[in-house]
Amino acid sequence: MLLRQNPAFRNLFFGRISSVFSDAIMFFSLLKWVEIQTGNSDSFTLFYIAFYMPVAFLTLPVGAWISKKTLQKVMIYSNAIQAITIVLFLIMMPFVAYEWIYVFLMILSVLGIFFVPANQSLFPYVVNEADRPKANSLLQLGFTAVKIAGQIFTAFAIKLAISPHLLLIISVILMMMSVIFIRMVKPEIKDISNADKRQWTLMKEGISFIIRKPMLRSLFLFLTLGMFVISSIDLLLIHFLTDYLGKGVENLSFIGTASLIGITIGALCTPMWYKKTEEKKWLILPVFFMLSLSIGSLYFITNWIYVLPFFMLQGIALGCFNISLITYLQEVVSKSHYTRVFSLYYMLSSSMALPGILLIGGLLSSIGFRQTIIMVTIILAILGIAGIISIPALKKDTMKSIETAN
Numbered sequence: 001m002l003l004r005q006n007p008a009f010r011n012l013f014f015g016r017i018s019s020v021f022s023d024a025i026m027f028f029s030l031l032k033w034v035e036i037q038t039g040n041s042d043s044f045t046l047f048y049i050a051f052y053m054p055v056a057f058l059t060l061p062v063g064a065w066i067s068k069k070t071l072q073k074v075m076i077y078s079n080a081i082q083a084i085t086i087v088l089f090l091i092m093m094p095f096v097a098y099e100w101i102y103v104f105l106m107i108l109s110v111l112g113i114f115f116v117p118a119n120q121s122l123f124p125y126v127v128n129e130a131d132r133p134k135a136n137s138l139l140q141l142g143f144t145a146v147k148i149a150g151q152i153f154t155a156f157a158i159k160l161a162i163s164p165h166l167l168l169i170i171s172v173i174l175m176m177m178s179v180i181f182i183r184m185v186k187p188e189i190k191d192i193s194n195a196d197k198r199q200w201t202l203m204k205e206g207i208s209f210i211i212r213k214p215m216l217r218s219l220f221l222f223l224t225l226g227m228f229v230i231s232s233i234d235l236l237l238i239h240f241l242t243d244y245l246g247k248g249v250e251n252l253s254f255i256g257t258a259s260l261i262g263i264t265i266g267a268l269c270t271p272m273w274y275k276k277t278e279e280k281k282w283l284i285l286p287v288f289f290m291l292s293l294s295i296g297s298l299y300f301i302t303n304w305i306y307v308l309p310f311f312m313l314q315g316i317a318l319g320c321f322n323i324s325l326i327t328y329l330q331e332v333v334s335k336s337h338y339t340r341v342f343s344l345y346y347m348l349s350s351s352m353a354l355p356g357i358l359l360i361g362g363l364l365s366s367i368g369f370r371q372t373i374i375m376v377t378i379i380l381a382i383l384g385i386a387g388i389i390s391i392p393a394l395k396k397d398t399m400k401s402i403e404t405a406n
Contacts, residue, residue: 262315
């Protein structure tokens with residue numbers, strides 16, 4: 001088993017899932033704290049804006065900065081400083097106005113930006129090329145399981161009247177566990193090829209590297225467009241359950257569970273599919289058609305239970321999409337561009353949440369639920385067809401590392 005045979009990957013794996021578990025507990029604990037303090041729905045909108053805004057504007061410069069740093073140290077300092085920040089916030093909570101939570105969230109968001117690109121950039125150094133599909137599958141499974149476990153644990157803890165303060169302390173402990181695991185990832189990795197370059201130059205090179213490579217340009221374009229829609233699915237489902245069916249919003253968790261079961265199946269099967277599939281875009285593009293199918297089903301279905309199979313199929317495609325795309329990028333991107341490419345990947349996959357939710361929310365308010373479903377379904381189907389036509393061949397014979405762009 002890969003986790004047993006590769007100590008560096010094992011420590012990286014447990015360091016990552018400890019950090020994800022900590023983030024899940026922290027996020028929902030702070031959300032509950034805001035609810036206790038205000039009870040105002042506008043405060044939740046500000047909460048998400050504060051959390052996602054730094055991701056949209058700072059991820060790329062951070063990726064350029066960490067490209068010249070020791071990757072393990074970047075992750076260690078990211079989690080350690082986050083833990084210290086939470087402790088300071090716990091101490092100051094009784095003495096400051098609740099509005100300071102938004103400043104606190106922005107600080108945590110900025111610190112979190114450093115961890116993920118460094119983690120993904122370190123991955124190819126500790127896992128050989130043949131084992132990467134399987135390793136990415138394990139990371140996806142661990143990420144999904146731990147994120148859900150963190151949400152469920154926090155929800156049950158809050159129902160048992162455990163205070164957000166105590167939950168934040170648990171989050172700090174998990175962050176420090178992550179630090180311990182990352183410290184054990186050897187050898188330390190630092191890319192010295194960019195040591196003499198300025199930050200602005202590194203950022204321009206990172207963007208230029210993607211723009212000048214047709215296959216990467218196409219993949220990132222479709223990633224951006226896809227995440228723009230994917231990020232708003234929960235909003236569509238809430239309107240489907242409450243406005244269209246007249247059911248409670250708590251049923252959203254069952255649909256989410258069906259999707260996560262699908263993601264798990266997709267993550268388990270993708271390593272086998274990846275090795276057997278010559279043209280890799282057939283593992284990436286089905287997600288657009290499955291999303292179109294699952295969202296389109298909301299137009300006809302009158303009982304939310306019948307939605308579950310559609311969203312499980314969507315989850316399988318989404319799990320396959322995530323692992324195949326990351327594995328492909330790890331295989332074709334030159335090492336000197338790892339941090340900047342994965343920073344851009346993280347920025348696009350995270351920062352599309354806000355504009356996507358704002359757009360879909362506006363459509364729901366202006367044209368109604370059923371018309372919005374039709375529009376989103378058609379857009380996703382068009383994206384899938386356009387991808388088949390426009391994305392260049394992603395075959396095994398093109399898997400050699402792309403040369404660094406001049």
